[in-house]
Each structure stands twice: as structure tokens, then as C-alpha cells.
Amino acid sequence: MLSNADLAELLAQQSEREAGILVRAYRRAARSAFLWPDNATEIVAQNRSLTELHSVGPFIAEQIRRWLDNPPQSSAKPPRIRRDFIALADARMLLRKHEAWSKLLRGDLQMHTRWSDGSGTIAQMAEVARERGYAYIAITDHSKGLKIAGGIDEAQLREQAAEIAKVNLSIARGGTKLSVLGSIEMNLNPRGEGDMDPRSLSRLDLVLGSFHSVLREKQDQTERYLAAIRNPQIQILGHPRGRIYNYRLGLKADWLRVFAEAARLDKAVEIDCYPDRQDIDLSLLKLARTEGVRISLGTDAHHPWQFAFIEFGLAAALKAKIPAERILNFMSILDLKSWANRLRRRGSRKR
Numbered sequence: 001m002l003s004n005a006d007l008a009e010l011l012a013q014q015s016e017r018e019a020g021i022l023v024r025a026y027r028r029a030a031r032s033a034f035l036w037p038d039n040a041t042e043i044v045a046q047n048r049s050l051t052e053l054h055s056v057g058p059f060i061a062e063q064i065r066r067w068l069d070n071p072p073q074s075s076a077k078p079p080r081i082r083r084d085f086i087a088l089a090d091a092r093m094l095l096r097k098h099e100a101w102s103k104l105l106r107g108d109l110q111m112h113t114r115w116s117d118g119s120g121t122i123a124q125m126a127e128v129a130r131e132r133g134y135a136y137i138a139i140t141d142h143s144k145g146l147k148i149a150g151g152i153d154e155a156q157l158r159e160q161a162a163e164i165a166k167v168n169l170s171i172a173r174g175g176t177k178l179s180v181l182g183s184i185e186m187n188l189n190p191r192g193e194g195d196m197d198p199r200s201l202s203r204l205d206l207v208l209g210s211f212h213s214v215l216r217e218k219q220d221q222t223e224r225y226l227a228a229i230r231n232p233q234i235q236i237l238g239h240p241r242g243r244i245y246n247y248r249l250g251l252k253a254d255w256l257r258v259f260a261e262a263a264r265l266d267k268a269v270e271i272d273c274y275p276d277r278q279d280i281d282l283s284l285l286k287l288a289r290t291e292g293v294r295i296s297l298g299t300d301a302h303h304p305w306q307f308a309f310i311e312f313g314l315a316a317a318l319k320a321k322i323p324a325e326r327i328l329n330f331m332s333i334l335d336l337k338s339w340a341n342r343l344r345r346r347g348s349r350k351r
């Protein structure tokens with residue numbers, strides 16, 4: 001029986017055989033398959049139409065039917081650029097079998113708002129977090145170096161802090177226990193250095209650092225990662241590999257050394273839960289587990305509905321058997337803040 005992930009691979013391979021508009025149609029369908037809420041096999045079994053699935057028109061539906069009726073022998077292992085991605089339908093199935101695991105979740109630690117390239121306001125993101133019963137969310141808009149994503153500078157970060165304070169006040173007045181944390185996804189250059197005045201960062205609850213440039217380098221990038229992990233301004237390394245499904249492979253490094261250093265300094269590495277990122281992936285998560293490094297889950301939501309992406313990260317951490325106490329998002333708000341403060345104090349002593 002073909003899973004949605006198998007179908008995604010067949011769709012991606014088909015796109016490589018096609019020409020004209022079908023190339024993109026199949027490519028899009030492959031990417032969408034990771035977000036289909038139900039397995040295509042169930043949909044067919046229930047006599048529903050496959051066209052209810054995102055990016056599936058009658059033509060592609062017909063092709064999927066043929067594959068389901070007669071699974072191709074050649075559905076080989078995906079190439080590395082498409083390997084190790086979990087499909088939402090599988091993530092949900094797994095999480096349903098381990099309900100206690102998802103109940104440990106208390107928040108989401110990466111999201112973007114209108115302050116940079118997101119579509120929601122802080123209040124709208126907080127409203128979704130409240131509906132989901134979260135204890136906290138971190139607002140992590142891009143920093144000024146990432147102009148293409150509307151990165152914010154120190155002055156805007158200060159204005160944003162005032163807005164966060166206002167939202168927190170109105171949440172508290174409404175009787176909800178939800179904290180909106182001031183944070184940022186700071187852009188790191190390939191030397192692992194940030195682009196913000198350290199004083200403006202010291203007012204934040206958390207700082208994520210991420211690479212957004214020179215991501216197609218083929219050589220080993222261990223030094224860049226060690227520098228990022230050692231950067232005293234950051235506590236969490238965001239979407240570490242920089243991979244994107246069927247588009248970019250992501251960077252190469254001696255991950256064991258990177259994770260060992262993160263564990264030694266008590267820093268966290270992220271599972272970016274965005275479906276076509278899923279970064280770090282399962283194989284690296286297993287290494288992260290053996291080194292005992294802390295894991296942060298961030299949806300990287302750019303729209304309020306994308307909070308749902310957290311299931312990809314929950315499923316990946318569960319599959320990799322990351323111990324619950326290593327996951328930042330399972331901590332209480334007090335423990336989370338005191339962890340970040342501890343790292344910050346240690347960092348400022350060194351400077």
C-alpha cells in the first residue's frame with residue numbers, strides 16, 4: 001500500500017519525466033502530499049474524490065488512482081534532496097497512538113508576524129495560541145540583515161516589544177495564562193555572527209540564530225556551526241541544515257561535533273516544523289539524542305493557520321525518541337526563562 005510519502009516521491013519523479021506545465025503541476029502536488037490530512041488510500045476506500053486533496057486536479061487524481069491500483073515496482077528510495085520528510089497523515093497517525101506525548105506541548109518557539117514577512121498580527125498569533133491551550137509562544141521575526149524577508153532593526157524591535165507588552169496585558173486581563181515571549185530570528189553570517197546590537201537582544205526572552213545565506217556550499221561547514229553555537233547572543237540554532245524539500249539539500253557538517261558542543265554549552269537546536277523544511281531531520285535527531293542536546297520545536301509559522309505544523313516536529317521528536325526533558329517546548333514558562341537567562345548570564349561573563 002502506498003503512503004502519501006510514497007506518492008509524493010512518485011509525483012516528484014513523474015515531474016522529472018514531464019515537460020511544460022505538468023512539470024510544475026506534479027512538483028507542486030509532490031510537495032502538497034506532505035500536507036494532505038488523510039491518506040490517499042483511505043480517500044479512495046471511502047469513495048471520496050482525490051481532487052479534494054490540495055494540488056490534485058482530475059488529471060493528477062487519475063494518475064494517483066493508477067499508482068494505487070497498481071503500485072510501481074520502481075518506487076525507489078528518494079534522492080537525498082527529498083529524503084527523510086514525514087507526511088502529515090503519518091505524523092497524525094503516530095501522534096494519535098501516543099496521545100500523552102502531544103499533551104506535554106506548552107508552546108511554539110518560532111513564528112513570524114507582520115513585523116517581518118508573516119501575515120498575522122501578534123494579537124492574532126496569540127489568539128490561535130490561546131485556542132490551542134498553549135502557555136507561551138515566541139515571536140521571532142527576522143532581523144535587519146535579512147532585507148528580503150522584511151527584517152527588523154533595533155528601533156523596530158523596541159516598538160515590537162511595546163506591542164507584545166500590550167498584548168500580554170490584554171491576555172492577562174482576559175484571564176488566560178499565556179505569555180507572548182519577545183524573541184527574534186537573528187540572521188547569522190557564515191562566520192556565525194549576528195546582525196543586531198547585543199544590547200537590544202538583552203531585553204528579549206529568547207534569541208534564535210539562523211543561517212540564510214551561502215546555503216549551497218558543498219564543503220564541510222562544521223566551523224560555521226561551532227561558531228554559531230558558541231555565539232553568546234543566541235540560545236537556539238534555527239533550521240540548522242537550511243534544507244528545503246526538492247529545492248535545496250542543506251549544509252554538511254560533522255554533526256556529532258556540533259551537537260556535542262551544543263550539549264556542552266546547554267544550547268538548543270531546532271526542529272523547524274515547516275513541512276518542506278523539517279530541519280533537523282530524523283537521522284540528525286538521532287545523533288542529537290545520543291549527544292543529549294536540547295531540542296526546540298518551532299513551526300516557523302508565517303500565517304496563523306500554520307501553528308498546525310507543530311505536528312511534524314512532535315512526530316519527528318517522538319520517532320527519534322528524544323527524551324521529553326530535552327524538549328524546550330515541554331518546559332514550564334519559568335523553567336524555559338531561567339534556562340535562557342542562565343545561558344545569557346554565562347555569555348555576558350565571557351564577553
Ligand SMILES: [Zn+2]
Nearest residue numbers: 185210238239
Ligand atoms: Zn529562517
